[in-house]
Amino acid sequence: MxxxxxxxxxxxxxxxxxxxxxxxxxxxxxxxxxxxxxSDDELGMLNAAGSVDALMKRTAEKDSKNSKNAIRSKNGVxxxxxxx
Amino acid sequence: xxxxEEIYTQYRxxxxxxxxxxxxxxxxxxxxxxxxxxxxxxxxxTYDETKASLSTWIYSMTSNTVIDFYRTNHVxxxxxxxxxxxxxxxEDEILNNESLELLADALGKLPQxxxxxxxxxxxxxxxxxxxAVKMNLSYGVAKLRHREALGKLREML
Numbered sequence: 001m002x003x004x005x006x007x008x009x010x011x012x013x014x015x016x017x018x019x020x021x022x023x024x025x026x027x028x029x030x031x032x033x034x035x036x037x038x039s040d041d042e043l044g045m046l047n048a049a050g051s052v053d054a055l056m057k058r059t060a061e062k063d064s065k066n067s068k069n070a071i072r073s074k075n076g077v078x079x080x081x082x083x084x
Numbered sequence: 085x086x087x088x089e090e091i092y093t094q095y096r097x098x099x100x101x102x103x104x105x106x107x108x109x110x111x112x113x114x115x116x117x118x119x120x121x122x123x124x125x126x127x128x129x130t131y132d133e134t135k136a137s138l139s140t141w142i143y144s145m146t147s148n149t150v151i152d153f154y155r156t157n158h159v160x161x162x163x164x165x166x167x168x169x170x171x172x173x174x175e176d177e178i179l180n181n182e183s184l185e186l187l188a189d190a191l192g193k194l195p196q197x198x199x200x201x202x203x204x205x206x207x208x209x210x211x212x213x214x215x216a217v218k219m220n221l222s223y224g225v226a227k228l229r230h231r232e233a234l235g236k237l238r239e240m241l
Contacts (some may be wrong), residue, residue: 031218
């Protein structure tokens with residue numbers, strides 16, 4: 001019975017029956033997926049976005065450090081970073 | 085009998101949709117779909133319409149090719165559970181729209197809780213443990229309800 005059900009539901013993925021599709025949709029609406037599985041493409045985009053984000057963070061930190069050093073040197077204070 | 089072109093036009097989306105459902109990478113899905121049509125064309129003269137409908141025959145070839153993909157490229161344990169029924173052949177199963185209709189009717193006669201367990205287990209591929217969590221049941225109760233649902237379906241199908 002279990003094999004038969006597995007096979008029938010698998011065949012439904014190949015050649016959907018409308019009545020069964022509506023039962024499945026009904027059940028799915030009661031139990032929405034907690035986690036969306038990302039495709040390889042989406043994972044690639046996520047990685048790319050992550051890299052850009054990290055790069056921007058590093059650039060922002062560098063800019064902030066540079067401007068602090070500029071203010072310090074303007075006020076005659078020399079930090080170790082400013083001298084290197 | 086359909087020509088190769090007609091088979092491609094009629095079944096391309098079904099085959100690709102099914103493969104995409106089982107395989108994460110769109111590139112792999114495209115490759116597998118191409119392989120399936122090569123197989124279909126090369127074995128078309130062996131197709132016996134007295135044994136299975138063309139749709140069932142193509143489905144069988146499609147699901148076997150997806151299993152082969154997992155066997156060749158992945159560890160055996162990664163074969164989706166709904167595809168790992170190794171002993172079955174299309175001859176001993178009736179897979180057509182009518183059998184899906186009968187399943188839908190039988191599911192419709194089950195109490196909602198039992199129907200949910202069957203769909204989550206056999207369509208969504210969840211374990212009974214996951215189903216218990218999703219449905220707010222103890223594992224023991226989920227197991228009992230699952231057995232009850234199988235018993236009722238066995239009587240109806």
